[in-house]
Amino acid sequence: MNKPGVIDREGLNRLIQTLIGRGYQVVGPTVRDEAIVYDNVFSIEDLPAGWTDEQEGGTYRLKKRSDDALFGYTLGPHSWKRFLHPPERRLWQAQKDSLDFDIVPEQPDNTKYAFLGMRSCELHAIAIQDKVFIQSPHTDLHYQSLRQNALFVAVNCGQAGNTCFCVSMQTGPKVEAGYDLVLTEILDDSHHSFLIEAGSEAGKNILEEVKAGPAGAGEIKKAEEIVTNTAKQMGRAMETGNIKELLYENLEHPAWGEIAERCLSCANCTMVCPTCFCSTVEDVTDVAGDHAERWQKWDSCFTMDFSSIHGGAVRNSTQSRYRQWMTHKLASWQDQFDTSGCVGCGRCITWCPVGIDLTREVAVIRESTTCQEENFSGSEAQNENS
């Protein structure tokens, strides 16, 4: 096992400089437009010192903390998806000559990103997107190239948000796999430090250059306590037992119609979701018709075009679209990729303008079906408990 070390704020700055020195484009949390978003980071000055967020269904507020924590927020509207699977990307260009035309494919992007401040749920989300884009019969070379070059500096969450439910989804809050380096921010009246551990050879190598001090037993224990505490603060929970069967058996449940009355079909939930991967392609030509380009853009199962085939859209009601989204996330994703499509980050709840909450909707469906079954299974359940 790699031995954990300790760095202070200066040490964290050294880490950022080391990454930049090694050719990485460091992307991390920063404050913009009253939210914490992911953008280029050049020093610790760019990090959201003393900021946190308060979240509820349909509401996000950036708030001042009483301390100077650098990672004292939970999650913002952005996910790392916008870097590894960018919202708009040219796939190829075509140029006409006198007789024929040439196709010029886009070269895979080989930017070396270092993501700073990644949360456990976010690492899980990337592992899910890896299944979609790399471990599938159709590898996305662009994603693969960015993914292979990327370095992940994770942070154990020091607090959970009101829309978080990673504990239910078994994706956090403790960072356990898929990272190069992991930090735990330790902050009290007297000092501000970070427990740092390497999770890969690349991480170890960087850590050597950063020169962390040795971690004491007290610091290791403190870091453990922080993440254990976070696990107790989950703002949401979702019962996942037999969830696939539950949803498949309730495709005609009245809840879908009730959700459709509130759902705006705006697609925000899919755009902010770190695992949603759907895109569309747009072909464009110039006015003269000599030059054409194909662009890939994020799409959503909430748009009409998404399910359009010859003759019209297959899912033309909001009800059918929301049902598609949720049953894909929580049920058919399991059939397709052998994992849930949801990591419990809560973004779809916070960033839904009308605050539709999938944990609540699952609970509504579950409760109504258990009510029906209660008369039959009530006695059995009691036996199990005893």
Next chain:
Amino acid sequence: MSGKSKPKVAVWKFASCDGCQLSLLDCEDELLALTEEIEIANFPEASRAVVKGPYDLSLVEGSITTPDDLSRIQEIRRLSKTLVTIGACATAGGIQALRNFKDIHEFVSIVYASPEFISTLDQSTPISSHIKVDFELRGCPVSKAQLVEVISAYLNQRTPNTPAHSTCVECKRRGTVCVMVAKGTMCLGPVTHAGCDALCPTYNRGCYGCFGPQENPNTISLGDRLREQGADSAEVVRAFRSFNAGAEAFLKESERHEKENQKH
């Protein structure tokens, strides 16, 4: 396209502010390329010269507000192979559709010294209420990129890329922080047709709904949410009653809140 005759394109104006025509003039970079490919047969904002019809493509700006408009639009349709309406006036009646909620004759008698010379209709209506329209390009004004896209698509015989989904999709692709969720700002983006690339939210304002209703607008749910966030019914009425006041989904929602406002 040498050898072939260039398609004749005409731009027509009805009740409007000319902003959409100006968007076309504003396409500086593409305008030159465009004139290589098309013959501009009529373009009131650019030149007085009018080439005789028929026309291959007519771009129609503005709404129908006078008896004369009624016959002129029929004539233009008759002379045009393909007819595309551009902008909120032509596609939804424009800001001048606010007259539809009032008595126009009262306005006329207040505004004009000799109202008997004014010949106008009670309502401002979109072009599609009167003739068959081949394609509608939304916006107040239209986006110049989309306008060039529609003309390119026409010239290359393909479907234009003008998605009808919400403005929110554009916000999220740009990485704009949602002003509604992060600040409680009144925003029509979730029910508004994309096309502006989320201009207002990117500059910290709520969407004004310039591109009219999206393909599947749940205006009732958004209207309720705006009220929950603190807007009063009069504010919601005003939000839905601007450039696309006459578009059905916006019209119904403004009426719903107006009724409620009158109750208080």
